[in-house]
Amino acid sequence: MHTETLPFHAPAARRMVSVPPPRRATATVGDLFDVMGVPMQFARNEEVYGAGEPADYFYKVKSGCVRTYTVSADGRRQIGSFYLPGDVFGFEAGDIHSLSAEAIVSGTVQVVKRAALTARAAGDASVARLLLDLTCGELRRAQDHIGLLVRSAAERVAGFLLALAKREGSATEVVLPMSRQDIADYLGLTIETVSRTLTQLESTATIALPSARRVVLRNAAALRGLAA
Amino acid sequence: MHTETLPFHAPAARRMVSVPPPRRATATVGDLFDVMGVPMQFARNEEVYGAGEPADYFYKVKSGCVRTYTVSADGRRQIGSFYLPGDVFGFEAGDIHSLSAEAIVSGTVQVVKRAALTARAAGDASVARLLLDLTCGELRRAQDHIGLLVRSAAERVAGFLLALAKREGSATEVVLPMSRQDIADYLGLTIETVSRTLTQLESTATIALPSARRVVLRNAAALRGLAA
DNA sequence: CGTACCTTTGAAGTAAGTCAACCGTCGTGG
DNA sequence: CCACGACGGTTGACTTACTTCAAAGGTACG
Numbered sequence: 001m002h003t004e005t006l007p008f009h010a011p012a013a014r015r016m017v018s019v020p021p022p023r024r025a026t027a028t029v030g031d032l033f034d035v036m037g038v039p040m041q042f043a044r045n046e047e048v049y050g051a052g053e054p055a056d057y058f059y060k061v062k063s064g065c066v067r068t069y070t071v072s073a074d075g076r077r078q079i080g081s082f083y084l085p086g087d088v089f090g091f092e093a094g095d096i097h098s099l100s101a102e103a104i105v106s107g108t109v110q111v112v113k114r115a116a117l118t119a120r121a122a123g124d125a126s127v128a129r130l131l132l133d134l135t136c137g138e139l140r141r142a143q144d145h146i147g148l149l150v151r152s153a154a155e156r157v158a159g160f161l162l163a164l165a166k167r168e169g170s171a172t173e174v175v176l177p178m179s180r181q182d183i184a185d186y187l188g189l190t191i192e193t194v195s196r197t198l199t200q201l202e203s204t205a206t207i208a209l210p211s212a213r214r215v216v217l218r219n220a221a222a223l224r225g226l227a228a
Numbered sequence: 229m230h231t232e233t234l235p236f237h238a239p240a241a242r243r244m245v246s247v248p249p250p251r252r253a254t255a256t257v258g259d260l261f262d263v264m265g266v267p268m269q270f271a272r273n274e275e276v277y278g279a280g281e282p283a284d285y286f287y288k289v290k291s292g293c294v295r296t297y298t299v300s301a302d303g304r305r306q307i308g309s310f311y312l313p314g315d316v317f318g319f320e321a322g323d324i325h326s327l328s329a330e331a332i333v334s335g336t337v338q339v340v341k342r343a344a345l346t347a348r349a350a351g352d353a354s355v356a357r358l359l360l361d362l363t364c365g366e367l368r369r370a371q372d373h374i375g376l377l378v379r380s381a382a383e384r385v386a387g388f389l390l391a392l393a394k395r396e397g398s399a400t401e402v403v404l405p406m407s408r409q410d411i412a413d414y415l416g417l418t419i420e421t422v423s424r425t426l427t428q429l430e431s432t433a434t435i436a437l438p439s440a441r442r443v444v445l446r447n448a449a450a451l452r453g454l455a456a
Numbered sequence: 457c458g459t460a461c462c463t464t465t466g467a468a469g470t471a472a473g474t475c476a477a478c479c480g481t482c483g484t485g486g
Numbered sequence: 487c488c489a490c491g492a493c494g495g496t497t498g499a500c501t502t503a504c505t506t507c508a509a510a511g512g513t514a515c516g
Contacts, residue, residue: 070375072375072456073456074456076378078374078375078378080371080374091367092364093364093365093367093368093371094364094368098368098371099371121353121356122353123353125349125350125351125356128349128353128356128357128360129356131360132356132359132360132363135360135363135364135367136320136321136322136363137321138367139319139320139321139363139366139367139370140321140322140326142367142370142371142373142374143308143321143326143327143370145370145374146306146308146370146373146374146377147298147300147306149374149377149378149416150304150306150377150416188377188378228300228301228302
């Protein structure tokens with residue numbers, strides 16, 4: 001049930017890491033991904049799936065970080081979401097992926113056949129509920145994203161930092177797995193504006209930047225005031 | 229099952245229109261809202277539900293038009309979606325509404341108890357599937373919205389007009405049920421920018437504006453080029 | 457017929473984008 | 487071991503698109 005043919009083209013077998021022992025005992029729905037899935041490794045910038053491909057699998061980040069994105073006709077890239085360890089992704093509003101997914105840093109992703117889950121959902125209302133909840137989570141994510149995109153650059157960056165801190169479980173420090181360009185394409189800004197905004201937040205002692213990828217939230221209240 | 233106490237405060241009974249005869253015969257899931265729901269009338273600008281209230285009901289527009297929106301701390305209003313006849317709304321990522329809903333023009337909305345639907349979903353996989361599909365539709369809507377918000381004013385307006393034309397089923401003309409302010413708050417622009425953009429599209433013969441609320445798409449190809 | 461709201465238009469200001477150069481870090485190879 | 491090159495990030499000068507403030511039509515409704 002969980003070692004069927006995988007979606008990935010050439011070196012699928014190579015990338016598989018230790019297949020877990022087939023536990024048949026029912027686990028809580030939250031563990032379904034771990035029980036039913038197959039772990040796969042992805043290198044930095046490697047594609048997990050592409051827009052236009054059939055959405056035959058769901059994914060859960062075990063380690064690393066994943067971005068989903070679209071590229072419009074004129075070449076602009078819009079990042080849909082970042083997924084951190086524990087996050088589930090691959091949900092789309094249909095049978096075809098409308099976004100592509102890539103690993104931001106190399107890591108491991110648990111892969112579950114979508115048909116296996118939906119089949120279980122037909123007989124098990126708690127699994128159906130899980131699918132609905134995960135989709136609702138994705139919806140909330142999208143709505144929060146909309147909330148960010150209608151604000152000023154400083155507000156967008158502040159909101160982004162706060163959201164990331166919350167997800168990383170830290171109230172004082174954020175480690176950015178993604179580049180400035182990734183942040184810019186997520187927030188609908190240019191890389192220069194993101195950089196300038198961060199340095200300006202630093203100059204007002206709202207944050208500190210011990211390195212480019214580490215942000216210390218020195219004045220979370222001020223950030224929250226910005227994010228409004 | 230479908231004449232239980234309604235969510236609305238004072239004049240609920242007054243606003244109810246002809247309760248449909250209780251058909252028990254199973255209908256297709258698409259009709260569930262018509263079968264299970266109670267029709268209610270809403271006047272222009274009347275609230276259907278408010279942000280923060282429990283999301284105990286789902287809604288389907290029978291006539292008129294509904295907007296959902298949030299108001300941020302600094303007073304800016306962001307419109308989440310417009311719902312036209314046939315559209316279902318009230319889905320949220322949780323048990324509490326995070327957006328408010330108002331009628332844009334007076335019309336009728338079919339109201340269904342959420343608990344009634346989720347109860348049925350527990351035993352009927354097709355109903356569970358319906359709930360998932362409706363949530364997926366909402367997700368697609370949000371993602372399309374994100375796609376609009378990262379573009380230039382002309383691109384946003386062009387994309388908005390095309391999307392509305394498609395939903396209204398016309399390739400050549402759009403009737404706008406909403407004000408310029410509504411459009412502005414949906415697209416993350418000011419009312420002046422929306423107005424200017426429309427007049428500029430008219431001056432290039434891309435659209436015609438026989439009246440403020442009617443838009444004739446004279447050059448849909450050019451619009452599509454803008455919307456990219 | 458009048459009033460209130462919606463829409464359009466104009467002029468000036470500003471936030472973010474664009475173009476370009478520079479800096480720091482890391483990894484590689486001479 | 488140092489030098490180089492590639493990449494990611496920062497900073498500066500200038501441009502532009504959108505906002506803001508203000509006022510003048512239009513349109514609909516009492």
